[in-house]
Amino acid sequence: MNTSALFTPFELGKLKLANRTVMAPMTRGFSPNGIPTDDVAEYYRKRAEGGVGLIITEGTLINHPAATDNTSYPSFFGEEALAGWKKVVDAVHSAGGKIMPQIWHVGAVRRPGTGPFPEALSASPSGLVSKDKKVFEALSIEEVEGLVADYAEAASEAKKIGFDGVEIHGAHGYLIDQFFWADTNVRTDRYGGSLVARSQFAIEIVKAVRERCGDDFPIVFRWSQWKQQDYDARLTNTPEELAEFLKPLSDAGVDIFHCSQRRFWESEFEGSDMNLAGWTKKITGKPTISVGSVGLNQEFLTSFRGEGAEVANIDNLLEKMNNHEFDLIAIGRSLLSNPDWVNKVRDGLIDQLKPFTQDHIGRLL
Numbered sequence: 001m002n003t004s005a006l007f008t009p010f011e012l013g014k015l016k017l018a019n020r021t022v023m024a025p026m027t028r029g030f031s032p033n034g035i036p037t038d039d040v041a042e043y044y045r046k047r048a049e050g051g052v053g054l055i056i057t058e059g060t061l062i063n064h065p066a067a068t069d070n071t072s073y074p075s076f077f078g079e080e081a082l083a084g085w086k087k088v089v090d091a092v093h094s095a096g097g098k099i100m101p102q103i104w105h106v107g108a109v110r111r112p113g114t115g116p117f118p119e120a121l122s123a124s125p126s127g128l129v130s131k132d133k134k135v136f137e138a139l140s141i142e143e144v145e146g147l148v149a150d151y152a153e154a155a156s157e158a159k160k161i162g163f164d165g166v167e168i169h170g171a172h173g174y175l176i177d178q179f180f181w182a183d184t185n186v187r188t189d190r191y192g193g194s195l196v197a198r199s200q201f202a203i204e205i206v207k208a209v210r211e212r213c214g215d216d217f218p219i220v221f222r223w224s225q226w227k228q229q230d231y232d233a234r235l236t237n238t239p240e241e242l243a244e245f246l247k248p249l250s251d252a253g254v255d256i257f258h259c260s261q262r263r264f265w266e267s268e269f270e271g272s273d274m275n276l277a278g279w280t281k282k283i284t285g286k287p288t289i290s291v292g293s294v295g296l297n298q299e300f301l302t303s304f305r306g307e308g309a310e311v312a313n314i315d316n317l318l319e320k321m322n323n324h325e326f327d328l329i330a331i332g333r334s335l336l337s338n339p340d341w342v343n344k345v346r347d348g349l350i351d352q353l354k355p356f357t358q359d360h361i362g363r364l365l
């Protein structure tokens, strides 16, 4: 098996990666009161030592009281949490790796009365968790503008601490995606209406991050067609709609698009084998990250239903990478069960890889 397509360096401005592998962001809940502990640093250091080119951290919360419903998910604000993150950055850098935080707000998915600030009102574009399911009030324009500033603040902290860039979580039906999605955004102001108008929140966030962090700080934007509220949901149905959606985001300053699919080999539109990352690269001309069941025979949502997954070969991945369909590939669960997955693949030791089992999700390191 010739894996060289995975092991050519990647360069974008100041961002220099040793290879094409990315650790996918994976929430863990091992940061009591939002503070990443030394174990968190150790967990990421292990993956850097295991050869991962770029680590994207688990979702970490912007400074907004309704950003999460879980007190063990890490904060990305406050002296203590940021000091914890600084240790993570240093640990990864000392192992020769690169790392970006994924900045996150769950929006309407937060159950009222939960999280570190239970009294806070949950936040979302129109108070809708899914179509016609209104559970609370819509955000005011001033509140939306405040959230834009909160994302920019988090990105600016990431730069100060020494992260190699930032990933904005715009996928999977969380806050930014709730703005994108017509089922959850029925606003009539500048943040609602057409798909491009519904993208305004994300566009303003990207521009604000760019302004705060400067031209040479890499901005990765993660997005998905599917939502946790509806796996069959789609933001765009044709390459033309996709282009209409992506152009303003690309122009706003996204450097790399991270296109989340549950199975990377699935083609996006009829008549072509290209996947979502392939189309996004073709349309924007920007580098893209693909993701979804690399090295495994089951997609990741089954793992939340208690199921494991067997090791699968990566021939189809290598074929796509050889064709330069996308630039980078994110690996999720395979890196939970095998911190050294990348080095093992490089060394041809695929037969030594462990399958993914449910208990890897709860495992500390």
Ligand SMILES: Cc1cc2nc3c(=O)[nH]c(=O)nc-3n(C[C@H](O)[C@H](O)[C@H](O)COP(=O)(O)O)c2cc1C
Pocket: 024, 025, 026, 027, 028, 058, 059, 102, 169, 171, 172, 222, 260, 261, 262, 291, 292, 293, 294, 296, 299, 300, 303, 330, 331, 332, 333, 334, 361
């Ligand atoms: C335990 C777990 C936690 C996850 N948490 C996040 C997250 O915080 N942010 C995010 O964008 N995706 C999250 N995901 C999705 C992964 O980033 C990835 O897209 C998905 O697992 C598919 O990759 P895989 O099949 O290689 O595991 C999570 C997945 C798992 C398994």
